[in-house]
Amino acid sequence: MKDTKVVKKYVDWGSGFAVTIHNAPMKKRFGEWVLDIPPAVVNKRVFESLLDMSGVFSGSHVRFIRHYMKLTYQGMADLLGVKHATVIGWEKKGDGETKMQYSTELLLRMIMARFLGRETSTMVDKGPELVKRGAIVHPSLEGSSHIEMVSH
Numbered sequence: 001m002k003d004t005k006v007v008k009k010y011v012d013w014g015s016g017f018a019v020t021i022h023n024a025p026m027k028k029r030f031g032e033w034v035l036d037i038p039p040a041v042v043n044k045r046v047f048e049s050l051l052d053m054s055g056v057f058s059g060s061h062v063r064f065i066r067h068y069m070k071l072t073y074q075g076m077a078d079l080l081g082v083k084h085a086t087v088i089g090w091e092k093k094g095d096g097e098t099k100m101q102y103s104t105e106l107l108l109r110m111i112m113a114r115f116l117g118r119e120t121s122t123m124v125d126k127g128p129e130l131v132k133r134g135a136i137v138h139p140s141l142e143g144s145s146h147i148e149m150v151s152h
Helices: 039-052 059-068 073-080 084-092 102-115 123-130
Strands: 004-012 019-029 032-035 135-138 146-150
Touching (some): 019 039, 059 073, 059 084, 059 102
Antiparallel strands (some): 004 019
């Protein structure tokens, strides 16, 4: 019996929201099929995809970002110049839009880019594009796999 396979569309909820992984490598572990991509790799790709996505952040996205960056509520609040209760409020929106100010979301994206070691100087020019509604697809987790998240 084969202990590996590729699933055309695998939906993973480990990030706190649906992430579809196309052509997902799977392996059998203790009789169950599990994703054969290390969680750290998936999380990094999700973080990068959130940075690049078109659309506004949901509360679940903000929570993922905060956890990925290992920030407390207060730590994120300090970076964004808001109160910690504001961050809590955003996260409580769950899959709904945070309704954070455009400038705050742009600042958060710039902080995320810096966290990844990316250049941020062009982000101000691209700002309006980044906050339009839409779907994102990030290329290649491994081989021909990629992830997709759809904004609500």
